Amino acid sequence: MLPVVxxxxxxxxxxxxxxxxxxxxxxHPRPQPQEELTLSYVAGAGSxxxxxxxxxxxxxxxxxxxxxxxxxxxxxxxxxxxxxAGTACILLYKPVTAxxxxxxxxxxxxxKQRFGNACEMxxxxxxxxxx
Numbered sequence: 001m002l003p004v005v006x007x008x009x010x011x012x013x014x015x016x017x018x019x020x021x022x023x024x025x026x027x028h029p030r031p032q033p034q035e036e037l038t039l040s041y042v043a044g045a046g047s048x049x050x051x052x053x054x055x056x057x058x059x060x061x062x063x064x065x066x067x068x069x070x071x072x073x074x075x076x077x078x079x080x081x082x083x084x085a086g087t088a089c090i091l092l093y094k095p096v097t098a099x100x101x102x103x104x105x106x107x108x109x110x111x112k113q114r115f116g117n118a119c120e121m122x123x124x125x126x127x128x129x130x131x
Contacts, residue, residue, distance in 0.1 A: 035069065035077075037102035037109070041121060041129055044095040051131050053102075067127045077104030079111050079125050089119035096121045098129050 035055035039062065042048045052060035055069035062068050075081035079100055098121050099112045115121040121129055 035072070035102070035104050037072075037100055037104065039068075039098075039100050039128060039131070041096050041098040041118075043118070049131060061131070063131055064127055071126050071128055072104065077107075077109050079128055080113065082124065082126050082128070085123045085126065087119075087123050089117065089123055092117050094118070098125060100128070 035053070037053045037055075037060075038050060039053055040048065040050035051062045053062045053065055053068055054060045055065070055072070058065040058069060071082060072079070079098075094117045095114055096116075096118050097112065097114045099110075101110050103109065113121075113124070115124065
């Protein structure tokens with residue numbers, strides 16, 4: 001047992017202590033993602049969809065996290081400030097409620113809006129609820 005201890009001490013003396021197994025960024029602990037969001041919508045008929053979205057690093061179940069995160073970055077995490085697209089929607093009343101909850105840049109966010117149909121929701125929120 002003594003030879004193993006001496007060998008470990010010799011390696012430590014030459015190479016230094018073993019690195020901390022926790023990932024670091026610039027010598028500091030790697031920060032946890034600051035944007036962890038849940039995007040969901042529920043149709044009046046009861047059908048529902050939901051995805052997770054992370055922006056730092058990009059990920060989650062959203063089909064286009066880079067575009068979704070860019071859209072949110074442009075409005076400081078507030079979907080209500082997204083510029084409405086000029087596309088036309090049919091006048092069919094099938095209400096949809098969209099909701100975003102989670103953390104944006106380290107602060108809690110919560111947004112909920114009811115739309116006349118899914119087309120109106122996507123026109124108002126851009127890529128965010130296209131899943």
